[in-house]
Amino acid sequence: MSFPAQIRIPATYMRGGTSKGVFFRLQDLPEAARVPGTARDQLLLRVIGSPDPYQKQIDGMGGATSSTSKTVILADPTQPDHDVDYLFGQVSIDKPFVDWSGNCGNLTAAVGAFAINGGFVSRDRIPDNGFCKVRIWQANIRKTIVAQVPITNGEVQETGDFELDGVTFPAAEVQVEFMDPADGDGAMFPTGNVVDELEVPGVGSLKATMINAGIPTIFVNAEDIGYTGTELQDDINSDPKALAMFETIRAHGAVRMGLIENIEEAANRQHTPKVAFVSSPADYISSSGKQIRAGEIDVLVRALSMGKLHHAMMGTAAVAIATASAVPGTLVNLAAGGGDRTDVTFGHPSGTLRVGAEARQEDGEWTATKAIMSRSARILMEGWVRVPEDTF
Incomplete structure (x- = not known):
């Protein structure tokens, strides 16, 4: 043979x-x-x-x-x-x-x-x-x-x-600069709002910021889904019910953003959109054992990729975080204290990351001009x- x-x-x-x-x-x-x-x-x-x-x-x-x-x-x-x-x-x-x-x-x-x-x-x-x-x-x-x-x-x-x-x-x-980082050709906020009420069966009505910047991302408040924003990977990834909930949020958000026509299509589009939850700063211990102090960060963010909580933060999601933080009234901006800002330092499971972004409003619509971060x-x-x- x-x-x-x-x-x-x-x-x-x-x-x-x-x-x-x-x-x-x-x-x-x-x-x-x-x-x-x-x-x-x-x-x-x-x-x-x-x-x-x-x-x-x-x-x-x-x-x-x-x-x-x-x-x-x-x-x-x-x-x-x-x-x-x-x-x-x-x-x-x-x-x-x-x-x-x-x-x-x-x-x-x-x-x-x-x-x-x-x-x-x-x-x-x-x-x-x-x-x-x-x-x-x-x-x-x-x-x-x-x-x-x-x-x-x-x-x-x-x-x-x-x-x-x-x-x-x-x-x-290596400094990486994302020019005009709104994902694709559509609006940065595809629903036309910086915050929406997202109806999710089995979960309820959630406030959500759905943004196309870096990568399409759905942000929800940690406390609205029973979390603090200080969770590490195992807290989420070892819980099948939690993973199913996040996938349901992601699927319904994808439909609302116009990325798919029905929730069944989400199974074959795992990479986008991302789903993340945010909270105001708090002390926590990172996955490496490093102490992260609330005073060192502006906001807490945890994001899921391909159905699991990411061990740190996706680069494109970091762009979405920074861009959303630069737009007054988004959930990210509010969790970071509100107001105008051109950069944000956020806490993630592995530690912290600082990202800069610039956004402006033209004819009632928000656009992002660029986002900058350092990587290696x-x-x-x-x-x-x-x-x-x-x-x-």
């Missing part, structure tokens, strides 16, 4: 922010996977090790969490004055699909370095020392992102002393990934 041989595909395994993913250049993919469709999805599923009913992804590169079940494809720019196109695929752990509906803000920090190392950035734009400005076209949401990548002796500098809660070791700081990135491994040749 004969079995298929394995093929090998050039790839790089990178950490970006508090996420990890497998990075590819489009031209390195097998021909059938160079275009969107079933072949590409099947390839990426096999690379990551999904679908896995055991939810461990032992036979692939995934790490059995939403933060580590990710893929990135970089290609020559399709837009003028950009260096690279960045396409992100969130791979489901236990189901056979790849969600292409949104961006990964954490991995964006690694895109700049990969673009430089991968030959997408013209050599004359890379300084001997200093920072290389990488102009990224985020193809999922069709937005511009600028990454300031540190350079030493003409090469990407990865090591440094920048510490990021949720990442064990320090590294070089590092190559973990490079070479080839292997998959059976009959994968796609």
Whole structure:
């Protein structure tokens, strides 16, 4: 009996922010996977090790969490004055699909370095020392992102002393600037309101801020659903009823935001929208044992990704948090004390994060001009990934 041989595909395994993913250049993919469709999805599923009913992804590169079940494809720019196109695929752990509906803000920090190392950035734009400005076209949401990548002796500098809660070791700081971060082409507040009453069967009527910035996100008050905002991962992820409640909130919010037509569609759109709960500052102990004082933060935020509470904070959700905090009257803004602000420091399960954002109101509608955060990135491994040749 004969079995298929394995093929090998050039790839790089990178950490970006508090996420990890497998990075590819489009031209390195097998021909059938160079275009969107079933072949590409099947390839990426096999690379990551999904679908896995055991939810461990032992036979692939995934790490059995939403933060580590990710893929990135970089290609020559399709837009003028950009260096690279960045396409992100969130791979489901236990189901056979790849969600292409949104961006990964954490991995964006690694895109700049990969673009430089991968030959997408013209050599004359890379300084001997200093920072290389990488102009990224985020193809999922069709937005511009600028990454300031540190350079030493003409090469990407990865090591440094920048510490990021949720990442064990320090590294070089990469500043990421999200230009016009409202997700997609629609309004930043798709319902036209900064706060809505969201009717959720089995839960009740909840005040909700539903925003398209960084990534579509539904914010609710922690106390309205029985929480304090200081919860850690196990407090939520070990409770099936809690996870079901959050998924129900997410599905009904997605319909209200116009992202899906009926709640049944939410099962095949796990990456977006996100759902998060907020509260005013309070003391708590982070997952690493670090004491977080109420006076060090403006607001508490906990967010779920792919059905589970995130161990830190998604980069795109951080953009949503910062943008919402800049708009008076949103639940995030109110939990942070209200008023006008251009930055926010929020507490998450792993620690704290400061993010800046600018928003303005024009003709009665709010728009975001940009959001800025610092992240770090590092190559973990490079070479080839292997998959059976009959994968796609």
